[in-house]
Amino acid sequence: MNNTINEMWTNVDRIGYIQPTYKKEYFLNIENHIIKTCAQYELTCKFNVSPLIGGVPPRDDITQVVNGLVNAIAYHDCMGGILVSTRNAEVNCRNFDHIFSNTHVDDSIISQMLEQIQDKYILEKQETTYDKVIFLPGSNLFHTVNWEKVEEALVDYPDVMIKLHPVMTDAAADKIKDKYRERIISQNVSGLHLLMNAKLIWTSYNSEFGMIAAMCKIPFGVISKWNDVFTMVYSPVYRHFKYKDVDHNYLVISKALASNRSGFVFPWQNDWKMKVETYFESVVNKFSTGLEYPYA
DSSP: OOOSHHHHOOSSOSBTTBOBSSOGGGTHHHHHHHHHHHHHTTOEEEESOOOOBOOOOOTTOOOOOSOOOOOEEEEEEETTEEEEEESBHHHHHHHHHHHHHOOOOOOHHHHHHHHHOOOSBOOBOOSOOOSEEEEOOOGGGGGGBOHHHHHHHHHHOTTOEEEOOSSOOHHHHHHHHHHHGGGEEOTTBOHHHHHHTOSEEEEOTTOSHHHHHHHTTOOEEEOBOGGGGGGOTTHHHHTTOOTTOHHHHHHHHHHHHHOTTSOEEOTTOTTHHHHHHHHHHHHTTTOOTTOOTTOO
């Protein structure tokens, strides 16, 4: 089984015929340092995998830690960088609880992020844009979608459009097109361009777009089922977002990206190596059972 970006991600054939914007070499120094640091802590690590244990507490839950065990690390490509996380969903959430309990806000990273962010895949940038867009996940995650929320948005906002995810089977795409017809935007169209020109969007816990919308102060809603967010790597951040509260969401993403212990690491940062090491120091064996808010 391939467990690294280097093994499973090539620039010409990542998933079917979809080409990623970034070449794998862009991430390899960070990946190698994550693997090296995991070895020092005697932890296993894998690329692009979900949590194994723990739960995702609701927003504002400050109960004691139930399970602080960390014996494995995951990492994902995210917004042109890497998000390092443990495979314990509760530890991931409690780590971000600590970050968000800090009253200090440094939003200087936001402008840098927005200069760097690109579409994850090479897609068409069409001229037509829309005020309201629902961004669906890939068809492999359709079971996590709350389709009632999708239907409600379509009723409440007659001008809302549905953007198909670039990674989608032909059968799934045909089914959605058949049902929603003229309200569909092709999977080949740039989602980022649509997002940047929208006034209201809906997204899912597994998508970068809610975090980008938060940076841009674009209001957004979520179409994920709560009982499935355990499997989604961005849940520790998303659970702190609020529907259409752009100022609150901006503070949340500012704190997440600026913190050295968040696991967000970007190749263009001069101190990315320190950020990897600080993340490990902050989460490994720090969240003992019974620990009280703000935890560690």
